[in-house]
Amino acid sequence: MDIGSKIRELRILNGLTQEELADRSELSKGFISQLENDVTSPSISTLEDILQCLGMTISEFFSKDDEPPQTVFGEEDYFEKIDEELGNTTNWIIPNAQKNIMEPIRLSLRAGGSTYPDNPHEGEEFGYVLKGEIVIVLGKERYKAKAGESFYYTPDRKHYIISKKGAEILWVSAPPSF
Numbered sequence: 001m002d003i004g005s006k007i008r009e010l011r012i013l014n015g016l017t018q019e020e021l022a023d024r025s026e027l028s029k030g031f032i033s034q035l036e037n038d039v040t041s042p043s044i045s046t047l048e049d050i051l052q053c054l055g056m057t058i059s060e061f062f063s064k065d066d067e068p069p070q071t072v073f074g075e076e077d078y079f080e081k082i083d084e085e086l087g088n089t090t091n092w093i094i095p096n097a098q099k100n101i102m103e104p105i106r107l108s109l110r111a112g113g114s115t116y117p118d119n120p121h122e123g124e125e126f127g128y129v130l131k132g133e134i135v136i137v138l139g140k141e142r143y144k145a146k147a148g149e150s151f152y153y154t155p156d157r158k159h160y161i162i163s164k165k166g167a168e169i170l171w172v173s174a175p176p177s178f
Helices: 003-013 018-025 029-036 044-053 058-062
Strands: 079-083 088-092 103-109 124-138 141-146 150-153 159-163 167-174
Touching (some): 003 029, 003 044, 018 029, 141 150
Antiparallel strands (some): 088 103, 103 167, 124 141
16 A cells, blocks of 8 residues: 555545645644655554544555445544643544534633634634633634533634633534634
């Protein structure tokens, strides 16, 4: 199997540039380029990280294409990223969502936690507050949402979410942007 060309194919199918895949997998763009051109080989751990960002497991990567797609996902399928600096934990709850029309995540914010301020981009964002209370910052405006409430906006301004006491939300971006 030609691992590099298959990763390139998956990256393109997911609509990602080499730089975007490198950022998501916390690798360098140069490494992704070398990997796709079969100049280098990834460790198992690195391959798992890359494939997670492409919405695929190692077993799916090496399996035949005639298997039906996974429909139900559990904790063992989730990919978690902890950002100590911003005080948040992101769980990608649908591993292959990067290639879909929408991408849901579960976001946990510690007391005083926030998301990284995101620049304006195309699409739509929807969220549902599972626990706690958040403030959605859209440009110069601020909106509060508490447990049991939802939010929706077009991300046409700089935007981020903060929580004074901590919160957990289900957040969906279309097209994928997390």
